Amino acid sequence: MSSTAARAVPPAAAAPPLLPRRLRPARCTAGAAAAETTATAGPTRVTTVSNRGDSLAICRVLNGMWQTSGGWGRIDRDAAVDAMLAYADAGLSTFDMADHYGPAEDLYGMFINRVRRERPPEFLEEIKGLTKWVPPPVKMTRSYVEDNINRSRKRMDVAALDMLQFHWWEYSNPGYLDALKHITDLKEEGKIKTVALTNFDTDRLQIILENGIPVVSNQVQHSIVDMRPQQRMAELCQLTGVKLITYGTVMGGLLSEKFLDTNVSIPFAGPPLNTPSLQKYKRMVDAWGGWSLFQTLLQTLKKVSLKHGVSIATVAVRYILNQTSVAGSMVGVRLGLSEHIKDTSAIFSLELDEEDMNSISEVSKKGRNLMDIIGDCGDEYRA
Numbered sequence: 175m176s177s178t179a180a181r182a183v184p185p186a187a188a189a190p191p192l193l194p195r196r197l198r199p200a201r202c203t204a205g206a207a208a209a210e211t212t213a214t215a216g217p218t219r220v221t222t223v224s225n226r227g228d229s230l231a232i233c234r235v236l237n238g239m240w241q242t243s244g245g246w247g248r249i250d251r252d253a254a255v256d257a258m259l260a261y262a263d264a265g266l267s268t269f270d271m272a273d274h275y276g277p278a279e280d281l282y283g284m285f286i287n288r289v290r291r292e293r294p295p296e297f298l299e300e301i302k303g304l305t306k307w308v309p310p311p312v313k314m315t316r317s318y319v320e321d322n323i324n325r326s327r328k329r330m331d332v333a334a335l336d337m338l339q340f341h342w343w344e345y346s347n348p349g350y351l352d353a354l355k356h357i358t359d360l361k362e363e364g365k366i367k368t369v370a371l372t373n374f375d376t377d378r379l380q381i382i383l384e385n386g387i388p389v390v391s392n393q394v395q396h397s398i399v400d401m402r403p404q405q406r407m408a409e410l411c412q413l414t415g416v417k418l419i420t421y422g423t424v425m426g427g428l429l430s431e432k433f434l435d436t437n438v439s440i441p442f443a444g445p446p447l448n449t450p451s452l453q454k455y456k457r458m459v460d461a462w463g464g465w466s467l468f469q470t471l472l473q474t475l476k477k478v479s480l481k482h483g484v485s486i487a488t489v490a491v492r493y494i495l496n497q498t499s500v501a502g503s504m505v506g507v508r509l510g511l512s513e514h515i516k517d518t519s520a521i522f523s524l525e526l527d528e529e530d531m532n533s534i535s536e537v538s539k540k541g542r543n544l545m546d547i548i549g550d551c552g553d554e555y556r557a
Contacts, residue, residue, distance in 0.1 A: 223390040233268040238504035254509035272306035279329035314353035373552030376406040394551040396420035417501035426451025463541035
């Protein structure tokens with residue numbers, strides 16, 4: 175959930191040891207097995223996230239719609255829906271949005287109706303719309319939760335949300351458990367197909383699972399620069415079968431040829447950091463190791479990209495898709511403004527060998543451990 179400005183966070187205290195405690199072993203369903211297999215495989219386009227009887231097949235590269243929330247340019251709704259159809263026609267069939275991403279849910283509603291009218295039923299079955307609910311930390315009554323879920327269902331024009339990803343601001347307020355229990359009840363009533371989280375840390379994910387909430391995934395920030403999810407979070411995911419959906423994987427475009435051999439510290443000397451995402455992820459670069467080390471990373475990625483005939487961004491996403499418990503990674507789409515269908519589609523056929531993976535990991539590990547600076551997954555959003 176990359177749409178909220180990261181709050182300043184003090185250095186994290188030493189994390190407590192990960193204890194399975196009362197966690198039930200993950201059920202080994204066919205969907206869960208498929209998700210685990212494709213996490214390290216090559217050209218598979220689709221994977222399944224699951225928990226108990228709930229499952230959802232998603233494209234491993236998701237179209238991220240944060241860019242519709244403002245700051246990237248004016249959105250022409252008809253052009254945006256045309257662009258969504260083009261992505262879907264190319265096999266990029268999963269869209270990620272949120273209740274607060276401007277008109278994102280409304281655009282999806284327009285898009286899904288075009289699909290219903292203009293594409294065959296089997297095509298419609300492949301389309302998935304994942305949304306998020308980011309409420310204020312108020313009392314989570316059944317009626318309050320249901321009203322908000324119904325609002326998203328109406329905007330997206332669907333009987334049931336494919337996935338509802340829940341965010342909570344204040345862990346000191348345990349109302350998130352009340353909200354998730356109501357969300358689970360709504361799932362049982364057919365208004366939601368799968369329950370998921372966004373930006374929850376490892377300890378809270380464990381508490382949520384212990385309370386019987388059938389979480390299929392947790393959406394977190396994860397890139398070559400930000401490898402925090404591969405620490406405590408990935409360990410818990412392996413124990414429970416919960417998968418990770420990642421955002422910030424190309425760092426708003428910083429992981430691209432555009433920023434190779436540039437110096438953004440000198441005014442007007444390099445490409446402008448003129449979008450909310452570029453500004454956000456530049457702060458992550460600074461926390462990790464600074465622009466000079468980032469250039470070393472870009473040079474390494476460029477070498478790998480030339481070897482395979484793909485772009486730097488394609489390599490960056492493939493590297494994260496190869497990480498433990500990662501089901502899918504987000505690539506932001508500037509609908510109606512620009513498109514990168516060819517580069518994105520190349521991710522599926524790209525297979526990084528051991529030399530490629532090791533060369534990238536070597537540079538990644540030269541930076542600071544962001545777990546020590548920021549804290550666990552999602553802590554950048556909580557003071």
